[in-house]
Each structure stands twice: as structure tokens, then as C-alpha cells.
Amino acid sequence: MRDVAVVGFTQSPSMRSEPDRNEVEILIPVIDALRKQTGLTSADMDFICSGSSDYLAGSSFAFVSGLDAVGAWPPVCESHVEMDGAWALYEAWVKIQMGYADTALVYGFGKPSMGDLPITMALQLDPYSVMPLWPDTLSIAGLQARHCLEKGILTFEQMAAAAARDRGHAKGNPNAQVKGDFTVEGILAEPFLANPLRKSDCAPISDGASAIVLAAGDRARELSKRPAWIRGIEHICEPMDLGVRDLGRSRSTEMAAAKAGVGKGKIDVAELSAPFTHQEILVERALGLGPDTKVNPSGGALAGNPLMAVGLSRIGECATRIWSGEADRAVAHATSGPCLQQNLVCVLEGE
């Protein structure tokens, strides 16, 4: 395996709505800042890969416009996934492992404020047996939350504690959208938004973008004093039908964590992109994190949830903490599909 590291990371603030900027305009300053941070231009990138969703823009091939932020002339070697940018990073990592590239630019962007996100997400469900019923994201997540609550897998108090912790951490994150001094008691006093979920159990709807530069071997050492080496990366998908899955655990996260080698050493920092509090608890357990791991120092997805960039940003948030020496070993998580259907786990280490 080639040594591949994260050597650059920038992101936009998570905003409930970006009324005045389109997706490309949100992305341009992010890519520009990344160029300044790394000293690299698009011409220095052997490979470029992005993650976004045409369903958010409501038109096919909308992702192509994202290239305007990067520049497609002279011609670039480029790809796209209709997934969170974390999966675009996986594709770039594979490309580098194959020897086709030494450097890669990865970005993710989304502007869900253009539509009614909870209902737009119904379009990712089985098109015949589920989608025509239009179950929204809150309803789907609520089925899983109630299952976990009534089976004694977790409690309302634990869910509220996850939200309070993340939004407290987010006070130190200028890019976070929902932050402050939340308390378990205060959250439990909230009315249900969609029984059994309260507003604080749900990640916000966020517009935003983020970008990462990957580099291999000596190129990474040239570009960073302390590269964040990717020591393990894996993603696993479960069946789409909720009825055939064990909703009380995240099996695919467990499997991805084992393959990525999460348990091989102490994890200093974990960044999770679970969009609901009960899901964050399930992911934390699936990763086997203990009390010596600081979970979501940035606030995680519950503090800022720029769809299609939120998972990539978790990898970036881990990398920045390795660069600074705050962490030696970190794990980032990204998710896709209903009720944690598909999960990506990435282990990063400093030298």
C-alpha cells in the first residue's frame, strides 16, 4: 500500500440558507483558500474528484458546474460521485493506490436550502415499495430512534447528552451553525418535533462546501510538516429495507471499523457525521470508542450538516488536529442512506 495523507483542508461556514450564492459561488472561496493553504493550483492536481447530489439542485448533471470553481482548462482528470465527498476521497485514495496519481483534490458541496430536504431525501428510498409513500427523513429516523428507546438500547437522556456535548464543543468552531450551552434538562423539555425526535435530536439543514488535498509519500512530506496519514479506510453498505436490518446497531460501521483498524490503538479524536443523536450513539458504539476519545471536537454533524460535504469535513477536522499535534490518531466517519445504511470509516495518524 502507498502512504497517502491529507495535507490540505478548507470549508465554508455551515449556513441554514445561502440565499445569495449558488453552489459554485459557495465553493469558489473554499477552493481558493485551499490553493493558498497548500500552494498548489489545479494544474498540480493529478486527479480531481467531487461529491454532490443533483437531487438537491433539482437538475441532472448539476454537479458539472462545480468544476467552474476548480477550472477545467487545461484539461483535468476528474470524476464525481453522487455521494458525500468522503466517498469522493475514497475514490481518489484508490486512484493514488493504483499509481495513477500522486496528488488529488477532493471536494463536496450541497445547497439543500433550495428545496424541502426531509422530503427530497425520500427519493433515495426504494422507488417502488417505499418512495411512493414519501417518508421524510425525520419519520424514517424516528422509526429507528423509537426502536432503540423501547428496546432499552439507549435513552432520551443519552440522546440529549449527545446534542448538548456536540453543540458545546461547537462553540469553538467558527464554521458551526448550531452551538451554545445546551443542557440535557433543557433539551428534554423541548416538545417533540416528530415523535420520538425533538428538534435538538436532529442535525440542522445546512448549505456548505469543503475540500481536501491528498498527497502520496514524499510529496505529502513536502507539503506538510506533519501529514495526516490515512492508515485505514473502508466503507460498507447494508440492505436498504429497514425491516431486514438490525436498527439497534450499526453493523456496517462495525465492519468498516474492523477493516480500517480502528481498534489497533488509542483514538484521540473522533469526528462523526451521524445526523441524529440516537445515530451518533450507535456509531460511537460501533467504533468501540471509550472515554479517552474526544468525540466531535468540532461539533460534528449535529452542529453543522452541509449535505454532501459533512462527511468529507469530518476527515478534514481530524486531519487539522493531527497537523497541529493535538491528536496522534483520529477516526472520521461518514454516512449515507436511511438510518445509517452505508458507513465510511477513515483512520488518520501523525508520525
Add this chain to the structure above:
Amino acid sequence: MSPTLEKALTAPHKLEYTYKRSLGPVLSPFFTALRDRRILGVKRRDGRVMVPPKEYDPDTSESLDELVEVSDEGVVTSWSWVATPRRQQPLDRPFAYALVKLDGADTAFLHVVDAGDEGNMETGMRVKARWADETTGMITDFVFVPA
């Protein structure tokens, strides 16, 4: 002289898929049965019955094709409440999405329960299908109501 617009060519434009898609050997009978107010599942090799049916076993990836009829009554295994339905959703009054394990099935089925009030919902409650007057072979041919 500027050209007149009377002679401008026009053509009808209808946004649609101009092809028909077969639902395949498992989902096709499932939806055809819904039209006849019957619900089918598929039997896995170990005998467990999955509803809605799939062509493949989600754990072993084996091909599946043994369809069996299950009841249109069953038990709610989890639910969430929609207080303010969106215009796309199947009912225009508050309702529940629920996982329903039908009698004769081993997996739960995501569907709608027209329960009237949130207070009427409870995990473990029994529900039965209320079929539309005219069924069309769609998943929306029925909703569940408390049995």
C-alpha cells in the same frame, strides 16, 4: 421586414419516460397481487419470509423466487408521528409511519398507519390494511388502520 412568428415551428413537449420498465420476477407479482388486495412475501432458504419481497437474500445474496401469501394484518414494531403532513405524503391529516410485521412474515414493512391521533399509536398494536376502492397495483393501494 421582420419575420413573422406565425410560421414558427412548434412541437409538443411532454416530460416523461418513453419506455416501460418491468418490475421483474418478484416485484411484478407482488404489485399485481396488491391490485387483487393480497400481499406476497418471498421465502428465504431458511424459511423466513421477507415482505416486501426481494429478488435476492440481503445476507447471502442467493436468488429468491418462492412467493408466499401473508396476511394483510399484523403488528406495529416501531412508529413515528407526522403531525403536519407534507403535500406529497399519502394522507392530508396527521398519521404515523410504522414498521409493520404482517402475520406470516418475519420482517417488518415500512408503511402508513391512519390512526387519527398520536395517542392511538403504540408499539405492539395490531393493524390491518384498509384497501382503496380502486386498486392499481401500487404500494399506495392501502394504508393500515388499527385492527
